[in-house]
Amino acid sequence: EVQLVESGGGLVQPGGSLRLSCVGSGFDFRLYSMTWIRQAPGKELEWVSTISNGGANTYYADSVKGRFTISRDNAKNTLYLQLNSLKTEDTAMYYCANRHLYRGAVIGDPVNRQDFRDWGQGTQVTVSA
Numbered sequence: 001e002v003q004l005v006e007s008g009g010g011l012v013q014p015g016g017s018l019r020l021s022c023v024g025s026g027f028d029f030r031l032y033s034m035t036w037i038r039q040a041p042g043k044e045l046e047w048v049s050t051i052s053n054g055g056a057n058t059y060y061a062d063s064v065k066g067r068f069t070i071s072r073d074n075a076k077n078t079l080y081l082q083l084n085s086l087k088t089e090d091t092a093m094y095y096c097a098n099r100h101l102y103r104g105a106v107i108g109d110p111v112n113r114q115d116f117r118d119w120g121q122g123t124q125v126t127v128s129a
Contacts, residue, residue, distance in 0.1 A: 002026035009123030022079040022096030029077040033105040038092035045111040053101045086127045093122040
């Protein structure tokens, strides 16, 4: 059974930090680019960041560039997203998703669910004073 399980979300004040994790199982993690996507209440899915299967290439939405850092540990089948200098507009459900390297990586909006093979259940990030 393929699973992507996110964790690390929570309530944080503006300017604070969080580290999200996504653990994959049931597939060869090394062969998949990994992407973080978020969705705020009442809004569309928003692409946040993508990392190539080997981790050499990373891509960020302009809205998070310089504040968020994506990384992965293929030995642990784990994807990370370090969120720094958080803003209220970062409040959203954050999802991780995978895409086989042969399909090329998803970089940028719009995001469609069918662009990815699997999705996690999400972890909530709330930024509020």
